Amino acid sequence: MSRQLFAGWGRAAPSAASLHRIAGRDHAERVVADLAASGGHVIARGLGRSYGDAAQCSGGNVLDCTSLDSVDLDPASGIARVGAGVSIAHLLSRCLPFGWCVDVMPGTAQVTVGGAVAADVHGKNHHADGAFSRSLRSIELVGTGGVRRVGPGESESPELYWATIGGMGLTGVVTEVTLQLRRVETSFVEVETARTPDLDGCMALLLEHATRHRHSVAWVDGLASGRSFGRSVVTSGDHARPDALPPRARRHPLAYAPASRLAVPLTPPFGVVRREVVRPFNDLWYAKAPRHRAGEIQTLATFFHPLDALGSWNRLYGPSGFTQYQLVTPFSRPDVVARVIETLARARLVPSLVVLKTFGDGDGAPLSFPTAGWTLALDLPLGAPDLAPTLDGLDGLVAAAGGRVYLAKDGRLRPELVATMYPRLAEWEAARDEADPGHVFSSDLWRRLAPPSRG
DSSP: OEEEEEOOTTOOSOEEEEEEEOOSHHHHHHHHHHHHHTTOOEEEESSOOOSSSTTOOTTSEEEEOTTOOOEEEOTTTOEEEEETTOBHHHHHHHHGGGTEEOSSOOSOSOOBHHHHHHHTOOOTTHHHHOOGGGGEEEEEEEETTEEEEEOSSSSSOHHHHHHHTTSTTOSOEEEEEEEEOEEOSOSEEEEEEEEESSHHHHHHHHHHHHTTOSEEEEEEOTTOOGGGTTOEEEEEEEEOOGGGSOHHHHTSTTOOOOOOOEEOOSOOSSOOOOHHHHHHHHHHHHHHSOSEEEEEEEEHHHHHOGGGGEETGGGGGOTTOEEEEEEEEOTTOTHHHHHHHHHHHHTTOOOSEEEEEEEOOOOSOTTOOOOSEEEEEEEEESOOTTHHHHHHHHHHHHHHTTOEEOTTTOSOOOGGGHHHHSTTHHHHHHHHHHHOTTOOBOOHHHHHHSOGGGO
């Protein structure tokens, strides 16, 4: 055990805690029992890809679960029992040679399976396949009452299962997950790309592509204005068939190599993500995109995890770090998407990456983020004096429209809005209280968002 400083991927609000490296389920059970008996607080941590403070526990204890790295795949059925510390990249490397793929992948493969459960991550295919939880069969959970295996159907405690999905690690330590993988013929993606001149065109094309493609996403120019406001590049794809591959790829149709890992070696003394850098980059990115192209073959890593090609890219934001503001708003309120982008532009704030997708129906968990509608994500450098009040105002807009922000990306939401954005919060709290009445599992996120009596 050692004392260390922990921060989220946004590098915004580090805090110190005691680190415990978990060697296995039994070890996790002993550590949790000891900490509960001593009155300590604890939160599990994987690869640290939550953008805010979800995997931090100031003054308490952080459990490093990355050594829980077992993978047991049934090649016939595609059912895998996976340690919670296994990354999506490692799981893909183990299952793709047998023709099985992770069904729902977030924008980085450097996320652990346990973290994917805690945040109920989504991908480019939520409109077709839901969130990560839809592929789950059961979860092994270490809590203050010992080890429990919970699942979505008839199980020891379905309420605890659903509270764990998207529950940000506050119901216990996920040590193992059983999930169903998707059968694929190749590890490549057949991609359709199209430019749109404005935001209305982008939204219309995303809806149209959702009827034809399993995976769809749009890059939006957050700095364009006038007639070009919201100009975008929509990229959609489906797992490629063998006969669609070029001859060289057909020799190894199930090969998988994670994105090459060039890395930002150090944190510059000031952020390089500035308007004078982002604007010409956006101009170039939009100009080089094809007006329309179909049938392009991309590797799985290129299509799903392009940012993984540059390791430690979060350092580019400098010492102040950054935040990602991700919201979902109902399909009936597309105006919220436009107003968010417009408001940031009026405040002279610089979204360095703006991504728009569609969500299908939610998956039943009280704190799961996805719900039917538009989801917009914007990366914003920290440090601008107008950032906090501007985002506070946008929170009110999103909540009033029946939307919410993503807790796995959040580092600054006001606590009074959580119950409005997540109307089943009380249901989640009841399940959490039954599983952990002493609130041994806690985090900087929960302390920030919970009313004082609920921390």
